[in-house]
Amino acid sequence: MNDLTQGQRKELTAEQQWQQFSELKTAQDYIESLRGRKLEVFLLGERVEEPVDHPIIRPSINAMAESYILADEDPQLATVWSSIAQQQINRFLHVPESPQDLVQKNKMQRRMGQLTGTCFQRCAGLDTLSVLFSITYDIDKSHGTRYHQRYVDFLKKAQKRNLIVGAGMTDPKGDRSKRPSDQADPDLFMHVTRRTEKGLYVTGAKAHMTGGLNSHWICVMPTMNMREADKDYAVIGMIPATAPGLTYIYGRQSCDTRALEVGDIDKGNAKYGGQETLVIFDDVFIPWEHVLMDGEYEFAQELVSRFTAYHRASYVCKTGLGDVMIGAASSVAEMNGAETASHVRDKLVEMTHLNETIYSSGIASSYEATQHESGAFINDPILANICKHNVTRFPYEISRLAQDLAGGLMVTLPSQADFEHETIGPKLDKYLQGKTSVSTEDRTRMLRLIENMTLGRNAVGYLTESMHGAGSPQAQRIQVLRETDFGKKQSLAKRLAGIIATDADSHLG
Ligand code: SF4
Ligand code: FE
Numbered sequence: 001m002n003d004l005t006q007g008q009r010k011e012l013t014a015e016q017q018w019q020q021f022s023e024l025k026t027a028q029d030y031i032e033s034l035r036g037r038k039l040e041v042f043l044l045g046e047r048v049e050e051p052v053d054h055p056i057i058r059p060s061i062n063a064m065a066e067s068y069i070l071a072d073e074d075p076q077l078a079t080v081w082s083s084i085a086q087q088q089i090n091r092f093l094h095v096p097e098s099p100q101d102l103v104q105k106n107k108m109q110r111r112m113g114q115l116t117g118t119c120f121q122r123c124a125g126l127d128t129l130s131v132l133f134s135i136t137y138d139i140d141k142s143h144g145t146r147y148h149q150r151y152v153d154f155l156k157k158a159q160k161r162n163l164i165v166g167a168g169m170t171d172p173k174g175d176r177s178k179r180p181s182d183q184a185d186p187d188l189f190m191h192v193t194r195r196t197e198k199g200l201y202v203t204g205a206k207a208h209m210t211g212g213l214n215s216h217w218i219c220v221m222p223t224m225n226m227r228e229a230d231k232d233y234a235v236i237g238m239i240p241a242t243a244p245g246l247t248y249i250y251g252r253q254s255c256d257t258r259a260l261e262v263g264d265i266d267k268g269n270a271k272y273g274g275q276e277t278l279v280i281f282d283d284v285f286i287p288w289e290h291v292l293m294d295g296e297y298e299f300a301q302e303l304v305s306r307f308t309a310y311h312r313a314s315y316v317c318k319t320g321l322g323d324v325m326i327g328a329a330s331s332v333a334e335m336n337g338a339e340t341a342s343h344v345r346d347k348l349v350e351m352t353h354l355n356e357t358i359y360s361s362g363i364a365s366s367y368e369a370t371q372h373e374s375g376a377f378i379n380d381p382i383l384a385n386i387c388k389h390n391v392t393r394f395p396y397e398i399s400r401l402a403q404d405l406a407g408g409l410m411v412t413l414p415s416q417a418d419f420e421h422e423t424i425g426p427k428l429d430k431y432l433q434g435k436t437s438v439s440t441e442d443r444t445r446m447l448r449l450i451e452n453m454t455l456g457r458n459a460v461g462y463l464t465e466s467m468h469g470a471g472s473p474q475a476q477r478i479q480v481l482r483e484t485d486f487g488k489k490q491s492l493a494k495r496l497a498g499i500i501a502t503d504a505d506s507h508l509g
Contacts, residue, residue, distance in 0.1 A: 010244045011198060014289035017240050021216060024162040027068040031061060034214065037242050041213055043250035051213055055259045057250065059273030059457075063120040064164065064214045066112060066272070067092050078108050084152060085159040092122045093159045095133045096377040102366035106316045110359065113320020117453060119274035119461035121211025123317060124167035124470075127310035128219050129155060130376060132236070132292060135303050137374035139296045147292045148374070154238055154290060158217065166215030166241070168206035168279060169307070171223045180226065180233040190220055190281060191232045192294065199287040200294065202235060205280045210469070212277045213248045215241050220281070221293070225301035234300050236293035237286035245284040251276040255456040265416040265445055268452025274461040308479060309365075309381040311470040312388030316362035318395055321453065321462045322355035325395075328450050329402040335434045335443045336407065347401045354394040362387035382483045389476040395466045399454040410447045411455070419444070481508070 004012075024030050034052050041048040043056060051057045071078040071090045082089045083097060096102045105126070112120045133155075136147035158165055171180075174188035183189065190204025202220065212218060221236040239246070253273070264270035293299065330348050333339045365383030372378055403410065409432070419425050419441070429440045453462045467473070487506035494500075 006244075011196075011285045012240075012243075012287070013198070014287040017243075017287070017290075018157060020240065020242065021157075021161050021163055023160065024068070026072065027065040030065050030068050030164075033216065034061060039213055039242065040247040041250065042248070044252075048250075056256050056273075057213075057275070059118075059259065059269075059271060060121065060211065060275035061214050063116045063118050063272040063274065064122060064211055066116050066120055067122050068162075070108070070112065070115070074111070077104065077111060080104070082159050084156050087160070089159045090162055092126045093129065093155070093162070093165075094126075095130050095155070096369070097375065099367050099369040099377055102313070102369050102377060102379060103363060106313065106359075106363050106366050109314055109317040110320040110323070113317045114323050115320075116272040117269050117321055117324045117449070117461075118272045118458045119210060119317070119465055119469075120272075121166075121214060121275060122164065123314040124169070124210050124311060125165040125215065125219070127307055127314055128167040128169075128221065129158075129165060130310050130378075131303060131307045132219070133376045134306060134372040134374045134378065135236075135299060136292050137372070138302070139293060139299050142299075143296055145296070150289055151292050163216040164211070164214065165217045165219055165238070166209065166212050168209055168212070168218045168220040168239075168281075169223050170207045170209070172205055172207050173223070179230060181229040189223070189230075189233045190235065192235050193283060195294075199285055200235070200237070200291060201283050201285055202237065202281055203283055205278060207278050208251070208276050208468075209279045211275050212279045213241065213250075214275060217241065218246075218279070221303060222300040224304060226297035228297060230300075231295045231297050234293055234295055234297035236291070236303075238290040238292070239281070239284055239286060243284050245282045247280040247282070249278045249280070251278065253457045253460045255452075258457070261416075263416040263420075265419070265441070265448055268448040268450075268456055269458055273457055274465070276460065276465075305381065305479070306378055308388075308471060308475070309379040309384045311384075312476065313362045313365045313379045313384040315388045315391040315466070315470060316359050318391050318462065318466055319355050319359040319362075321458075322351070322358070322395065322398055325398055325402050325450070325453060325462070326351045326355065328446055328453075329405040332406050332443070332446050332450065335438045335446060337435045338405075344405060347405060351398045351401050354390075354398050358387060358390045358394055361390055382480060385476040385479045385483070388470055389473060389480075391466045392473040392476070395462055399459075399463060402450050403454055406447055406450045410451050413444060413447060484508075 041051050048054050078091050079088050080091045080094045091108055132151050136151045140148045171189040174183045180189035187204050190202055193201045193203050218239045226234045258267050333344045338344050361383050365380040368380035369377040419428050433440050434443045452458050486508035
């Protein structure tokens, strides 16, 4: 497509957009598919010519690539039969057709967390694919539109080619007291700027976008409920990550420049990392075939609710990271010779209790999923919100206990270069030894891993993302209030208390 003019390149038809994607079979195919895309990516004030080879970005690509490796090594867990594509596909592209599908998804997410120790970035996109199935169905039913079939056609192609679809949901939002259409700058929420015979154009930005530049497609969608005045903001569309008009600005992570150093010890988890970017969409074209909502503002609220039901249960991902953290803390205790102390054992039990509490609420919400008229299954919303709410707290407590067991050395350790120094290296080796059966290097590596996950680059994935990803704590409390039938609970209490029940609804919820 090199011979196209700039105007033609901007307004590629759906068919032309699909021409850039061939079927990916392996993790290596995936990594190669990201090469040479000439994206506008900025990091540390510089344009990055090739993100795949950038030492700060590459760990995030490795984490995403793990989803292809797992599908290969454990197909039972990470692949599934799709009734849409009529073939076995990667589970990260699958619309749940049963509660068991959602349970398996959670198990896969925990496994991915165990393997990478970070955010592996694929779940927001997966949960978007799931929610669009039922939302496009509902919009069509109410408006006589044809979004659902368009969507199924899109999904089938993505499933067959084994591609990654990222989720662009969170608008920058500007003045929080104002609606999208009331903002001083209209671009603070993504909106349609014009419509042509071939499609529509959008302008705006999506913040904290997980794995954006590691994706092949980005689905943009509303971030909150909309009113009639916000009609132009009620837009859902599929955009190739390579579309003209996209700029990716890479978010910093604590200690991220350690990735630029020689040697892997101080990096803590050298191979894997998460990725959050601010993605700016400047007059980006979406052909009608890839538009899945255009003005049906009354469905924005339901889109967000259903998305969060899926995505807040997806946060069982953090139990995989918790498994790594508990493993690291118990290893350090052993390396220090402290494993038999009763308070050490008790702290490990406490960490396990917290981690499994997260898992139990998430997996329960999948078992309790219900079927939507479209055929897709949706997580139980209250249990999903409880899962995510647990995640806003427990990884912090697990991290506190891991730091307790690690000891202060975790943050006073010298660098790898010091350990390798001709004269001071042997002295460090002697004085920073734990149990004699454990090398000083192994003990150092384990401490660096805990540092990485609780204070360093992957603290984004284990802690801050646990707090704010898929909505900050208050968002879950609002949803729990909305979804809980307090009237029903009051009737139970009134019956036992001998109070004559009335039909009056509770004013709560
Ligand atoms: Fe998946 Fe967890 Fe990352 Fe969200 S935070 S994309 S659920 S790994
Ligand atoms: Fe997330």
